[in-house]
Amino acid sequence: MARFPGSRSFSGTSHQSNSGNRTRLLLALGLSLLFAALLALSMGRAEGQPGGDEPTVDTDRSGARYVSGELIVTYEEPVPESPARALTEEVGATVEKTLPAVDSQLIQIPEVVEEPDAAERERLLEEARQELEADPAVRSADYNYLRQPAAPNDPLYPKQWSLAKIAAPVAWRESTGLGLSGEAVRIAVVDTGADLDHPDLAGKISASKNIPNPTLDADDKSGHGTHVAGIAAAGTNNGQGVAGVCPECTLLVAKVEDTRGYITVASVTEAINWSTDNGAGVINASLSGAGAAESERLAIARAVEAGVVVVAAAGNEGSNVKTYPAAYADVISVGATTRDDRRASYSNYGGWLDLVAPGEAHSTIPGGYGTKSGTSMASPTVAGVAGLLLAQGTAPREVESRLAATTVDLGPKGRDNTFGSGRLDAGAAVGARPRNTHPVVTNVSPKPGTKTKSRTVYLRATVRDGQTNLAKSNITLFVNGKKQNFAYTRSTDRLVRKVKLKPGRNQVKIVARDGWGLSTTRTWSFRTPR
Structure with missing residues (x-):
């Protein structure tokens, strides 16, 4: 039986002194005031304060808003349940939701959620985030940021x-x-x-x-x-x-x-x-x-x-x-x-x-x-x-x-x-776009895999697109990795470039991109004499 100062307990009937009654009355009054204060506090919570049905919303140093006490942990690969649980338990967290398609979990840290001070909440959550990211099994740990329409x-x-x-x-x-x-x-x-x-x-x-x-x-x-x-x-x-x-x-x-x-x-x-x-x-x-x-x-x-x-x-x-x-x-x-x-x-x-x-x-x-x-x-x-x-x-x-x-x-x-x-x-x-494919690069010269008679060579190719009229600006020519100027005749779709090359193997690359953003790359090699 609970005993209060000034009270006595008897077998059978009980008797309380007047001082005991006053003490119990004061205690009841104090408890009532405490309950009222707690009720008012719970009803008066606003954004940035923990508790209630509303989530606490905090702001990171860049001004981005996030749900306090929550992190989205993304793992390097699908992690078995027990190691994942061990990781979250290390930071005192519980798993709220699993997102298996991206090997992620939404976790909540009650210690952070219940902390009344915003600066301390941020410190605790950041500490937990860094601890998780330090583990080699974790790809990233991110705040559960808010999005809005x-x-x-x-x-x-x-x-x-x-x-x-x-x-x-x-x-x-x-x-x-x-x-x-x-x-x-x-x-x-x-x-x-x-x-x-x-x-x-x-x-x-x-x-x-x-x-x-x-x-x-x-x-x-x-x-x-x-x-x-x-x-x-x-x-x-x-x-x-x-x-x-x-x-x-x-x-x-x-x-x-x-x-x-x-x-x-x-x-x-x-x-x-x-x-x-x-x-x-x-x-x-x-x-x-x-x-x-x-x-x-x-x-x-x-x-x-x-x-x-x-x-x-x-x-x-x-x-x-x-x-x-x-x-x-x-x-x-x-x-x-x-x-x-x-x-x-x-x-x-x-x-x-x-x-x-x-x-x-x-x-x-x-x-x-x-x-x-x-x-x-x-x-x-x-x-x-x-x-x-x-x-x-x-x-x-x-x-x-x-x-x-x-x-x-x-x-x-x-x-x-x-x-x-x-x-x-x-x-x-x-x-305006007919249903068709990319530009084409054909009739290239010198022929791929051949050896020329001279080191001075005419590079030629037909570069055309069936739906858009290509211009020179749609075409890029590279010889041995270096961008080259060239002549292009739109009426015949013919590209020509005269170039003197070093002996040995040479590579040509032509990139053609049409007005719709579709591109084709043609690469070939040939050899020149000493």
Whole structure:
């Protein structure tokens, strides 16, 4: 039996003195006040404070936001469960989720989560991160950075002017998204979900998944993903609503926003893997955030290796600071332009930007239609054209070069940091290109493997392309590794170069790249006398 000062215990009935009653009353009052204080504290937690249902969000030294106490550990190779568990236990962590497609785990360190001081949380998490990365079995340990929709922020524009701007109707004469095999290209929308019952989307969705909450459906609560999905592939020529850039493409909806409104790298990584495994031809991520993560990069690399084109919004900070996933090398990063082909004031820019597209679009929203603007709208416009190209038979790895080679050049001549290669032109990329192959290099001289009579030699070759008229600027000539000048006659497609060579073996290389970005390299050798 618990005893308090001034109280006595008897067998049978009990008796307490007045001082004991006062003591117990004071104790009860103190406990009540303590409970009230704890309740107020739990109800008053905000971002940056631990506890409650909301995750604590901290900021690294570069300003990138991440979920406190969480790390994504990527291993050098598939690691058996026991060594992986031992590694995480060394830093006092528990495994929250496994991402087997990229040999990664999302772990949480309770000591960090429960620490009230932000600076101490950062120190403890960084200490654990460095300890994990020091192990040879670990490829990287990254913060679980937050991603957010590249949110709209411009006034309304006339409905769907962007489709005419990129000449989408011209492109539809050549491709509508139905592949040569009769199967529609699938565009995965990694976003906040979609209105699964929308009349312009319901019949287009092949599959959907709520990544952070698999027991719930992928229905869109914020409207962002619904708008993005409609831009890429809304029902077209169906007598209602709006038209999608890729009319016959179908949709994979990967919802990455959790019930608290957060989007993390862990969810985006899993969504990319799910999209790849479910037959996506194109993945669109109208999301951006600071902080690169190896698991996310590996998921994208895995998708590209599987023949998927990955497109992402550059972000809306009006800055040249890299954002992810757009800044990864395997991603087509998309900025936004206005109706008069200027850079939208919010659109990010820099050497990592690949191209731009209209940043305003009238599209589907939950329960109806609306106009939004942002790089989030530019990205699915490019993704839709990528779907048209894949349906036309373009190899996935050639899509980016095709898009770049057919853009409308804006700003300084050629590629620049404001517009990348230029503004998307679907009509040029799809409609104007006959279905054909790379340039060809034939009739080379001296013949490969032969020996010439003199050390002064005329190098000759026929360099032609059936669909575009090659110019001298499309061709590069190398002799023994050194770039050479040459004459090129466009009417006969004939290249000629007179050169004096040293005796012995000599190598010639000709690289021809056509206006669509398709290239051919022809290399051969011959010998010259002493």
